[in-house]
Amino acid sequence: xxxxxxNLCWLVLALITAGYLLFWALLLGATATYSTPDSWxxxxxxxxxxxxxFLSLVTCSLAAGFALLLAVPVGYLMTRLEFRGxxxxxxxxxxxxxxPPLVVGLCxxxxxxxxxxxxxxxxxxxxxxxxxxxLAQFVVAAAFAIRTMRGTxxxxxxxxxxxxLTLGCTRFQALWHVALPAARRGMVAAFCIxxxxxxxxxxxxxxxxxxxxxxxxxxxxxVWLELSVGNLEAAVAVSLFMVLLAVLVLVAVRATGExx
Numbered sequence: 444x445x446x447x448x449x450n451l452c453w454l455v456l457a458l459i460t461a462g463y464l465l466f467w468a469l470l471l472g473a474t475a476t477y478s479t480p481d482s483w484x485x486x487x488x489x490x491x492x493x494x495x496x497f498l499s500l501v502t503c504s505l506a507a508g509f510a511l512l513l514a515v516p517v518g519y520l521m522t523r524l525e526f527r528g529x530x531x532x533x534x535x536x537x538x539x540x541x542x543p544p545l546v547v548g549l550c551x552x553x554x555x556x557x558x559x560x561x562x563x564x565x566x567x568x569x570x571x572x573x574x575x576x577x578l579a580q581f582v583v584a585a586a587f588a589i590r591t592m593r594g595t596x597x598x599x600x601x602x603x604x605x606x607x608l609t610l611g612c613t614r615f616q617a618l619w620h621v622a623l624p625a626a627r628r629g630m631v632a633a634f635c636i637x638x639x640x641x642x643x644x645x646x647x648x649x650x651x652x653x654x655x656x657x658x659x660x661x662x663x664x665x666v667w668l669e670l671s672v673g674n675l676e677a678a679v680a681v682s683l684f685m686v687l688l689a690v691l692v693l694v695a696v697r698a699t700g701e702x703x
Contacts, residue, residue: 471686477679486680491656492665496684498573499642499661506580507638510588514633515626518592519618523601539586544646547582551575551651575652576659580641588637595629596622632696639692642685 486492521533539547554560555570569575603625604617612620623630645663648654654664662685669678 474679475683478676482676483680483683486677487684491660492677492681494657495660495662495665498576502573502576502580502661503638503641505577506584506641507588507634509577509581510585510637511630511634513585514588514592515623515630517589518596519622521593522596536589537586539583544583544644545650548579548647548650551579551582551647570651571653571655571659573652573659576648576661579647579651580644583644583647584637584640587640588633591633591636592626592629595626595633599625635692635696639689642688
């Protein structure tokens with residue numbers, strides 16, 4: 444009797460999972476069959492879409508790179524050092540994840556209207572610039588990269604680093620020569636996750652960097668621009684291209700063996 448109930452439980456769970464996957468399959472299938480491949484190729488060959496694609500690839504890579512540079516030391520700190528207020532700092536690091544995207548963009552826009560922000564912009568202009576696209580992507584993507592690296596270091600034993608310290612290494616040398624080589628798969632996963640999150644970023648970019656064609660337009664804002672003028676076919680083509688890029692990133696993450 445217990446076995447039958449157990450089998451029934453697994454069957455229900457499997458049906459729930461299958462139903463969710465079927466829902467997404469229907470969504471993507473309906474989108475994919477909305478137009479023809481020839482129409483998609485024609486749209487993707489337009490100068491505006493090619494510029495948005497190139498800019499997206501560049502800005503996402505820069506944002507993910509900066510996010511990884513931040514995530515490695517922060518993730519290491521949060522897993523190897525105990526200090527008062529750590530739980531509060533841990534919660535603060537996740538703020539960009541839970542904030543509405545438009546609020547993130549608004550915060551950036553307001554900050555760069557302050558005295559400190561204006562001084563920064565005298566050196567590097569951000570507002571409604573390509574650099575602003577990178578910053579908007581970085582602000583959100585960094586939180587996901589930090590979470591990934593934090594999980595990576597949590598799963599790595601600290602014993603090899605402690606042995607290195609007893610042999611005369613400094614903490615930085617232990618991090619560089621012991622922890623980082625062991626965490627390389629997690630670093631690849633963190634970069635990919637940050638890159639994918641940057642690719643899908645829309646709200647902060649729209650508010651802070653704008654959606655100027657052939658300047659600050661990236662793929663998510665292209666979808667919005669095309670929808671705003673009623674060009675649904677172009678919006679679908681760009682959306683499917685973004686789905687393809689997301690799938691490739693997901694495959695790359697899974698290939699690292701990291702569970703994120």
